[in-house]
Amino acid sequence: MVTVTAAALAVSSTLPTPAAQARGSSGEVVRQGLHRLVQEDRFPAALAATTGRDGRTHNYTAGVADLTTGAKVPVDGQVRAGSNTKAFTATVVLQLVGEGKVALDAPIERYLPKLVRGEGIDGRRITVRQLLQHTSGLPNYTEFLGDFSTYRHTYVAPRTLLDLALAHKALFAPGTRWSYSNTNYLLAGLLIEKVIGRPLAEQITQRVIDRIGLRHTAFPGVGDERIREAHPEGYYPSKPGGPLTDVTELDPDWAWSAGQLVSTPSDLNRFFTALLGGRLLRPAQLAEMRRTVPAESGLWPGARYGLGLVSTPLSCGGLMWGHGGDIPGYRTRTGVTTDGRAVTVAVTADPTPTPKTPDHAQPLLDTTLCTRGPDSPPSPARSLMNRH
Template structure:
């Protein structure tokens, strides 16, 4: 969900596949492949890449969904759903989507901007008075835009709230507790003077949504996005819900490369909330980012604002040329053009969706966010690039 190896999803990727209409794929438009299949051409690039992630990088399972220039949806999988039973991984199954949630949250905020209920360049103080205060922290100087863009200077909370892969992963945490934990720390920099990825920004964005609408964040994301564009296998888990309710591969965590993999599928994701709580599938993530950048969720003015980016510091660890907008990133492709999106890491799962302006889309998911091998994360990113370039 955030930039750390534990959950902080290095906002990597995912956005525009202009050819896919939201909702169900038309009859005959889907192709399914598993590790035992011998796909050719671009299909082979994806399947063989997933097989390498399992065999060489030791991820228990790897999944992918793609949309090519022909508009067809293809789903792939490799590995096992459960290391104990050896059960085959379900194709296009559910995973925790981590920081892809930030794009959902940013979309709702920008919808409220389009409705005239929120001003992007107003201070958060206008909507949440007397809430954002701390050492070097003043809500009267931090704008809504700076929250969504990670230029607020607000400190991170996720590395101070307990052992999220051990005993504390079953603990429910209220959003205000997350915010209070962050505000007890010192500001990173003056608002607007630098960039630093912080889940705290999106907790505040979630509180803003609830204040303006008078309704729960989960309901707003569900009604305004999930139901609106027919994401049938995407959900925002309810309070206390530790389960993944549909078919899914188990989630695993390794304390370091080469360490034993521990099953951590069951967990309370409340500490992610507006920054990382959504559950989805690879094909639903493609559908979401496609609809978003096709203008089905935002008015043109707000979509333009979302796509207006600032440079991501090289120290953050993304590929050269990475930039961050309002809840989305852009990264240059090796074959030219940009891949847009986000991405997410949450204990047990890593997701890397990516779409292009000419209609290609790829989402890759693996069932360990802390890579079993040192090379694993780079190989996930490389497969995203090669799959998009082949499509």
Template sequence: MFEVSKLSNQKPRAARRRATVLAGIALAAAGLQAPAALAAAPDPVQRSVNGLVRDDGVPAALAAVTGRDGRSRDYTAGVGDLATGARVPRDGQVRIGSTTKAFTATVMLQLVGEGKVGLDQPVDTYLPGLLRGDGIDGRRITVRQLLQHTSGLPEYLTAIGNILADPHRFYEPRDLLDLALTRKADFAPGTKWEYSNTNYIVAGLLIEKVTGRPLGEEITTRIIDRLGLRHTYVPAPGELTLRGPHPEGYQREASDGPWRDVTELDPSVAWAAGELVSTNSDINHFFTALLSGKLLAPAELAQMRTTVPADKLGPGTRYGLGLMSQPLSCGGVFWGHGGDIPGYHTRGGVTDDGQAVSVTVTTIPDAATVQHVDTAVDTALCR
């Protein structure tokens, strides 16, 4: 996922006290339905999102579930804005972090289908001389290895550190890559699997070189407009806020500390690896269309679904080309790609029989809450 290091909190003391009080009010408000009403709620998905607010203490949780018949239902819990007490907008816009990688990979595989890119061609075929460093050589790294995180390219976020120390800073893609190239390769290409956002920065640059167009335009034309994803977009350079109704995103430095509103953020720090904005229902629409063959020809979709073990992302998880599979408690797997970016954590995907779910909480949570989000996804797909 698109991850960040420990967050800073620069609020004055009075503002911190106010944020703490507001957070308490908000979480209490989320629990007004509990325990009797929530316990009696018949819908297991609603119980799941209620529990994420009531038991895990996230400011808000949103979900969308799409059935095999294409009908979608939205769920919310918590408070959308801790400062005002505003409700969580149904199917509100959120930053989707690394779910962006599935969009980037889809564009790349469309180019493969058009004969413009070869999956097993070295990066140097398209970007000669770009990847050079300690143990890093673009003549030995293939396009497939970029998309599957088997290139050995080091993580550029390690060099950035705390994104929220300067959340409005703009980064050019080459700035991000140059940060990565100051470090030694993690391993020889093709010998291991290790998640690195740097792979998708290079993939984005490659798409731009081959098409002669900005990556955002390619994603918009080839996927967003084609599928009619009305609430999904690539932020414009310097765009710090979300365009449509949305819950605010929050982080806190300590588990018992005050919430910090981190909604305003320059997503250029994530670019091809994690900058998109979308809604849970649009994410479901995207993955359903992708897995049903509406965006890729059968040969390219089969390549996307060819996976390697990625147990660091969870037991039984396997990673393909910008797409991962995860086991379900009721048998089988679902396909998707989660995402984290300051203020938002999203998980979900689609089963082979066409059920889809996307769940978001408005913070990057701790490990226990991450597991509870995963359980909410499993509950929705196995009910």
């Protein structure tokens, strides 16, 4: 987990509630859930996409896209996807494993010699698997970035970020514990570039985004601060519970392989569905990705972390898979079941505008996936909530 001042990339701690015994449709559950996010949690906007076993996707919105103009929330608008990027990065690494170019249990030293060194830190003792699973013990560089305003419009190179982390001692011996660290995925990005000899953004685009037709997902170029397609504005409270500042435009390079992607709720559904469905990885590598360790200490009760993939028990039985992500201005939560059902919820402020109110986005995934029955059209009387 990362701190507020470190610009959270990780999945935030939220306490899932048991799925409601919904009497209505899954669509009504989503509409009510988004309404709660806007009215109780005070997020300016909330968006969601649900995908059924038949592959059909429904999109929902609530709130306003712009607090100044009151503009409508764009249907399936683009948002900064934050740490969902880790699942993309892990996918590329595992593709390289399947191609025989990377060994999961080899030390990172093999690919990035003499780079990973520090107090209690030795790249000869940290494996690729431990990086992808957050069991390396490496300090989290985002905890040392300082106040968000000081680097919002600043390009920070990956090597500078790595040096920031390596200036601090190891959290624990590799493989002995679990602790979320964006530094792990920074190194995974550097690994990809070293092995292939090409830019990370190009490889994620070619190997994942283009391969499964994610038309509204992109890895922003260096210094590109804009969100290029229709999107709701993203907001950041200057202090807990304080006024919201529009931070839609920012330089996301400091997030890089750990959290730089821009996407939409429906594209994130498509990605995780394709990933779990075996369209991006060979069976052996997908099986490795789904081998998990307990991660409750940094996520939520029952959560387990694989290789760039989180599993969470559903209150109705079974598991949902995904990741989720936080980055200043936007929060996303993703959940996919192995039978092809998926839901992504996005909100347009991070950290939470009302810090004493539990974040209801994560529990909404459980409630939606555990609701039975077909979708139904929205109530015309509910002006804040629309299905598109």
